[in-house]
Amino acid sequence: MKRLGPLLLAAAIAGACAHPAGTGDAARRGRDATGTRATNSTVRATADRRGDCAACHAEIVAEHRGSYHRAAFTDATFQASLALEAPEDRAFCVDCHAPEPDRAAGVGCASCHGAAPHDAKVAKRPSSCAPCHEFTFDGRPELVQKTLSEHASSDFAAVACAECHMPKRAGHRDHRFVAGHSPAAWRSAVHVDVARVVSAGAEPSVRVTLRVDAGHAFPTGDMFRRARLMIFAEAADGHIVASAERTFGRTWTSLPNGARTQASDTRVRGAWTEAVALGEPSGAIARVRWSLVFDRVLAARPPHVALASSDVVTEGELPW
Numbered sequence: 001m002k003r004l005g006p007l008l009l010a011a012a013i014a015g016a017c018a019h020p021a022g023t024g025d026a027a028r029r030g031r032d033a034t035g036t037r038a039t040n041s042t043v044r045a046t047a048d049r050r051g052d053c054a055a056c057h058a059e060i061v062a063e064h065r066g067s068y069h070r071a072a073f074t075d076a077t078f079q080a081s082l083a084l085e086a087p088e089d090r091a092f093c094v095d096c097h098a099p100e101p102d103r104a105a106g107v108g109c110a111s112c113h114g115a116a117p118h119d120a121k122v123a124k125r126p127s128s129c130a131p132c133h134e135f136t137f138d139g140r141p142e143l144v145q146k147t148l149s150e151h152a153s154s155d156f157a158a159v160a161c162a163e164c165h166m167p168k169r170a171g172h173r174d175h176r177f178v179a180g181h182s183p184a185a186w187r188s189a190v191h192v193d194v195a196r197v198v199s200a201g202a203e204p205s206v207r208v209t210l211r212v213d214a215g216h217a218f219p220t221g222d223m224f225r226r227a228r229l230m231i232f233a234e235a236a237d238g239h240i241v242a243s244a245e246r247t248f249g250r251t252w253t254s255l256p257n258g259a260r261t262q263a264s265d266t267r268v269r270g271a272w273t274e275a276v277a278l279g280e281p282s283g284a285i286a287r288v289r290w291s292l293v294f295d296r297v298l299a300a301r302p303p304h305v306a307l308a309s310s311d312v313v314t315e316g317e318l319p320w
């Protein structure tokens with residue numbers, strides 16, 4: 001689902017045209033501003049004091065303008081979810097989704113570079129993502145988002161978050177942070193293999209293997225994120241004669257004080273494999289089809305689940 005309105009996109013394009021200078025032009029612009037052949041370190045020292053990043057990093061500013069970090073507060077999904085919260089609880093949400101004085105700036109330059117504006121090594125440490133990507137809610141016993149711990153215990157612990165999420169683009173680190181909102185981004189990291197299990201007499205079964213090359217659980221992040229694998233056995237005319245479903249996500253229950261506590265966690269860490277029985281078929285099976293769907297859940301107040309979007313990450317077919 002695309003939630004960046006045409007206005008926002010137009011603004012990003014206009015921004016890029018109004019400031020043709022990229023990071024590569026930062027040094028030249030710095031010289032223009034001071035009228036001398038200032039070294040990069042003098043320019044950076046002045047810039048740190050001025051705090052106006054857009055003046056010299058126009059390309060990065062334009063990329064950031066199209067990102068979900070920038071939209072973290074204005075985003076329709078966030079606003080819809082915020083409206084479900086009691087008014088006295090909203091400041092907590094806003095402090096993280098829009099930590100800067102200008103709320104519309106969302107997670108802006110200073111949110112990640114504030115500690116040391118001109119030291120990329122500091123920003124690159126996973127600890128610079130930690131304040132927002134690993135946290136608990138007041139009164140809840142455990143972390144609601146824990147991407148940092150998941151990362152630390154994954155096969156990719158030695159690979160910085162930025163290494164995967166900020167690939168090089170036109171000579172600098174991409175600030176668009178293309179991720180969970182793009183099924184295409186998941187597609188390159190999620191691999192599904194489905195094979196027939198041959199065992200005489202038993203219900204038809206398939207062995208499913210899911211491998212996810214992400215540096216954390218799949219899905220990670222928000223407490224309600226989930227992925228669903230749906231498997232359908234079809235007759236020659238397309239009728240479904242048997243099926244099975246597996247959900248990868250977390251579920252939550254309420255404690256007596258109203259706080260939610262985690263009840264289960266079936267997310268994929270690296271790989272998952274299972275022989276899935278499809279049940280007694282109601283007719284002859286011609287093929288088995290499968291589909292892996294990524295759900296962005298807005299709110300889950302059982303038995304109701306409100307979906308913000310549901311996208312097919314990958315699908316396939318196996319002749320029987």
Ligand code: HEC
Pocket residue numbers: 023024025026027029030033040043044046047048050051052053054055056057109110113117118119120121123
């Ligand atoms: C007056 C111009 C100017 C301004 C304003 C400016 N910078 Fe820079 N910045 C530079 C120059 C010059 C470089 C080094 C050359 C390059 O990377 O293009 C640089 C490099 C950087 C780097 C890379 C440092 C490294 O370790 O390699 C970061 C991060 C950075 N700037 C962030 C910011 C942030 C955040 C702001 C706003 C608070 C900002 N800059 C404002 C001129 C500026």
Ligand code: HEC
Pocket residue numbers: 023053054057060061064069107108109110111112113120121123124125162163166171172173174175
């Ligand atoms: C969500 C965190 C985050 C936000 C928001 C962010 N940056 Fe960065 N930025 C980083 C990280 C991490 C790096 C270092 C990446 C690396 O070296 O692997 C970086 C690198 C840079 C660099 C170094 C040049 C390069 O190689 O790309 C500049 C310049 C920069 N950022 C400017 C900005 C400006 C200007 C903004 C606001 C428009 C901004 N950043 C917003 C995290 C962020």
Ligand code: HEC
Pocket residue numbers: 068069071072073075078096097099107111112123124126128129130131132133161162165177178179180181182
């Ligand atoms: C000040 C808080 C803050 C910091 C610091 C921060 N993030 Fe985020 N990040 C957010 C929020 C809030 C969202 C959700 C935005 C939305 O979808 O509304 C987000 C979303 C993301 C996404 C998903 C984007 C998408 O398309 O769904 C990625 C990937 C991400 N952040 C990576 C990082 C990395 C890597 C760092 C550290 C270099 C970092 N973030 C630092 C708050 C932060």
Ligand code: HEC
Pocket residue numbers: 126129133147148151156159160161162163164165178179180181185186189213214215216219220221222225
């Ligand atoms: C080995 C590569 C890798 C590393 C390291 C990594 N990620 Fe990811 N991450 C992915 C992939 C792949 C996805 C799925 C889509 C994509 O390609 O961005 C993803 C998705 C995400 C999302 C979107 C979740 C959603 O539900 O929309 C967030 C947030 C995120 N990562 C944050 C982080 C943070 C924070 C770190 C560091 C603690 C990190 N990632 C480290 C590969 C990585």
Ligand code: HEC
Pocket residue numbers: 075077078081082085089090092093094096097131132133134135145180220221222225296298308
């Ligand atoms: C400490 C930081 C933090 C706090 C506090 C926080 N969030 Fe988030 N939120 C994030 C991060 C990081 C993500 C991105 C992870 C992901 O996409 O799965 C996110 C994602 C979301 C999303 C998904 C956005 C999308 O586009 O899919 C919604 C909705 C949301 N938060 C609502 C809230 C609400 C409502 C509150 C208050 C009850 C809240 N958040 C409090 C950090 C925070």
